[in-house]
Amino acid sequence: MTVLIILAVLLGLGFGGYKFFKSRSSVETGGKASASDTVPADTDEAGTTGGNAGTDGEADGSGESGAEPDAQSGAEALISQARGLAQMYDYDGAIALLTGDTEYAGDPAVQEALKEIGDEKATLVRVNPQEITHVFFHSLIMDTSKAFDGDSREAGYNQVMTTKDEFLKIMESMYERGFVLVRLHDIAYETTDENGNVYFKEGDIMLPPGKKAFVLSQDDVCYYEYMDGDGFASRMVIGEDGKPTCEMKLDDGSVVTGDYDLVPILNRFIEEHPGFSYKGAKGVLAFTGYNGILGYRTAASYSESPTYESDREMAAAVAQCLRDDGWELASHSWGHRNMGQISMENFITDTTKWENEVETLTGPCDIILFPFGSDIGDWHAYSPDNERFQYLKSVGFRYFCNVDSHQYWVQIGSDHMRQGRRNLDGYRMYYDLIDPEIDHLSDLFDVEEVFDPARPTPVPPMS
Ligand SMILES: [Zn+2]
Numbered sequence: 001m002t003v004l005i006i007l008a009v010l011l012g013l014g015f016g017g018y019k020f021f022k023s024r025s026s027v028e029t030g031g032k033a034s035a036s037d038t039v040p041a042d043t044d045e046a047g048t049t050g051g052n053a054g055t056d057g058e059a060d061g062s063g064e065s066g067a068e069p070d071a072q073s074g075a076e077a078l079i080s081q082a083r084g085l086a087q088m089y090d091y092d093g094a095i096a097l098l099t100g101d102t103e104y105a106g107d108p109a110v111q112e113a114l115k116e117i118g119d120e121k122a123t124l125v126r127v128n129p130q131e132i133t134h135v136f137f138h139s140l141i142m143d144t145s146k147a148f149d150g151d152s153r154e155a156g157y158n159q160v161m162t163t164k165d166e167f168l169k170i171m172e173s174m175y176e177r178g179f180v181l182v183r184l185h186d187i188a189y190e191t192t193d194e195n196g197n198v199y200f201k202e203g204d205i206m207l208p209p210g211k212k213a214f215v216l217s218q219d220d221v222c223y224y225e226y227m228d229g230d231g232f233a234s235r236m237v238i239g240e241d242g243k244p245t246c247e248m249k250l251d252d253g254s255v256v257t258g259d260y261d262l263v264p265i266l267n268r269f270i271e272e273h274p275g276f277s278y279k280g281a282k283g284v285l286a287f288t289g290y291n292g293i294l295g296y297r298t299a300a301s302y303s304e305s306p307t308y309e310s311d312r313e314m315a316a317a318v319a320q321c322l323r324d325d326g327w328e329l330a331s332h333s334w335g336h337r338n339m340g341q342i343s344m345e346n347f348i349t350d351t352t353k354w355e356n357e358v359e360t361l362t363g364p365c366d367i368i369l370f371p372f373g374s375d376i377g378d379w380h381a382y383s384p385d386n387e388r389f390q391y392l393k394s395v396g397f398r399y400f401c402n403v404d405s406h407q408y409w410v411q412i413g414s415d416h417m418r419q420g421r422r423n424l425d426g427y428r429m430y431y432d433l434i435d436p437e438i439d440h441l442s443d444l445f446d447v448e449e450v451f452d453p454a455r456p457t458p459v460p461p462m463s
Helices: 002-029 043-051 053-066 074-087 091-099 108-122 154-160 164-176 262-272 308-324 344-362 387-394 426-434
Strands: 133-137 179-181 188-192 198-202 212-218 235-238 244-249 255-258 284-287 328-331 367-369 399-403 410-412 417-423
Touching: 074 091, 074 108, 091 108, 154 426, 164 262, 212 262, 212 417, 235 308, 244 262, 244 308, 284 367, 308 328, 308 344, 328 344, 344 387, 417 426
Parallel strands: 133 212, 133 417, 179 212, 212 284, 284 328, 328 367, 367 399, 399 417
Antiparallel strands: 188 198, 235 244, 244 255, 410 417
């Protein structure tokens, strides 16, 4: 009897482990939401496991314990943890970890690792903050057949969106060329000098020779109502592993969870390529407010909806999860307004709405990514009598980003920072592709390799 119970438990473990593996692998293939994603391990597979119960049950059991980290000695585990930090350029953290360990600091292998990490650290070069590029995206197109289906939204998606395949190719290329993701707050940040004066200080981003820092952002992470049925994720959620992930609705109305937009796709890329992220940096995510954020209908106009309160709670929880995961959160104005052009009265009304309806979910944000790239000043430094700058500063903003196709556009003032952002979308890629005289992208990737053949061409010009 006891033997039978043990057998049953082992079988359960084996099968559970298999199911876990299967669900994970279906997530990895992500992208196309096929029916197989939702199908659990079927009866045939379960039957196979059952048929070999006598031996396979036990093999599965030992296989699982073999995957436990205790296979490493204490010193080895410590060293691999330190190497993990150094891979993401946290050399000081790695050194502190090794030298601070009371049990293994004297171990010869630990001493050797310490020397290697110290030698690597000695080769680092400070990144020039003026030479940091910033690229941005919108929600990624997961299903090109739905986005490019000839309806009235097709042209807009074709111009300003990027497909999943394009995004992955761009990340691969940038990784191969030595780009490393950094936070806006790594480039420059507010601090206080010895006399108590608040000022903006350049950050000391230290990278190995040949590496280049860059910032990545994603605008309109709202999963607007109009995008429903057009081949995009439907909202962001917290996955079973506690990390941010996405939901996508299938044609039959069922919902699948997995890598259906930039956040989980980039997270997985960084898991596989830790050297792509400086100390765990991710991207900047910018929200408008009028449709709610992250796919939750959190705007005041939905306050009569039965799910309004739960939507607000879940949006706030996902926002916190994103912050904990290394993402920076930003304003994109409440109403996707042209912040450089609208009246001062509307400017204040919009900003107040953003504070009330969005910042109450995201927590304090000091970054604004201007919709349409419409800055509140020209290329000269913001003057102290710039009313809009002073207003945004008074409500907490310190980082101001426009859109600019130059490789670098960085201004670090005494109390703020500005950066230009480059759109890596269908419009930019198509016109670079067809005209050899135009080159906005070759420092990042080869557009011929990246441009998705699923796009209808010509991509319409911007009016
Ligand atoms: Zn936008």
